[in-house]
Amino acid sequence: MAAETALPSESPVMLSRLKVFAAASFALFLGACFLSERQLIGEGVRLQEGPLAFCMEPDEPCLEAVTQEDGYLVMPLPEHADEEEPIFVRFAPLTRAGGADIWLGEAELTEEEDRAWAYVVARRAGKAENGVTEYKMAIPTCEEASDSQLIRYGLERNGLYACTVTNIDAFAEYLTERHTADFADADWWDTAN
Numbered sequence: 001m002a003a004e005t006a007l008p009s010e011s012p013v014m015l016s017r018l019k020v021f022a023a024a025s026f027a028l029f030l031g032a033c034f035l036s037e038r039q040l041i042g043e044g045v046r047l048q049e050g051p052l053a054f055c056m057e058p059d060e061p062c063l064e065a066v067t068q069e070d071g072y073l074v075m076p077l078p079e080h081a082d083e084e085e086p087i088f089v090r091f092a093p094l095t096r097a098g099g100a101d102i103w104l105g106e107a108e109l110t111e112e113e114d115r116a117w118a119y120v121v122a123r124r125a126g127k128a129e130n131g132v133t134e135y136k137m138a139i140p141t142c143e144e145a146s147d148s149q150l151i152r153y154g155l156e157r158n159g160l161y162a163c164t165v166t167n168i169d170a171f172a173e174y175l176t177e178r179h180t181a182d183f184a185d186a187d188w189w190d191t192a193n
Helices: 012-024 147-152 168-183 186-191
Strands: 002-005 033-036 039-041 052-055 063-068 071-074 087-097 100-111 114-127 133-138 155-158 162-165
Touching: 039 087, 039 100, 039 168, 087 114, 087 168, 100 168, 114 168, 133 186, 147 155, 147 168, 155 168
Parallel strands: 033 162, 052 133
Antiparallel strands: 002 039, 033 114, 052 063, 063 071, 071 087, 087 100, 100 114, 114 133, 155 162
16 A cells, blocks of 8 residues: 655655645644655545545535546535645545445645645445435544554654654554444544544
């Protein structure tokens, strides 16, 4: 699963700047999130054929996505299209929980020359009335990770609200160990963001 696409500069200062613009970049990635300075998922997989949308909050509209290369371009809501750019997300299989496939997503956040990758999880929710398949998307948080878990899974805490992912396979193991019961709970998906 790992890829070696490194950034020109991987300094702590750059990561700090990336965290700032990542937090401001799309309400999609606010909160205590996992970030990386480089792409860690190799080639992504398609979740399905045909149109799909990603849903974050139960009372908010879902975000439409179009296939692009080995992932999806998640479009901002039409009323925000002038201020926000689409976000590219690639997926890899993570686990099964509650009879559903759970996917690990890697979202590429860019601003001018800076890039960072934020991590999400997704599972199929069903079809909307318009025939578009909807996927629930959640942002796992690192705030509850203990210091020993951080060390064990190659995660590095960066401030109060973010952790750096250094190894995608170890991170996938952390998510599976920490959240498998959550992934099977429909209510968790509505409250995880």
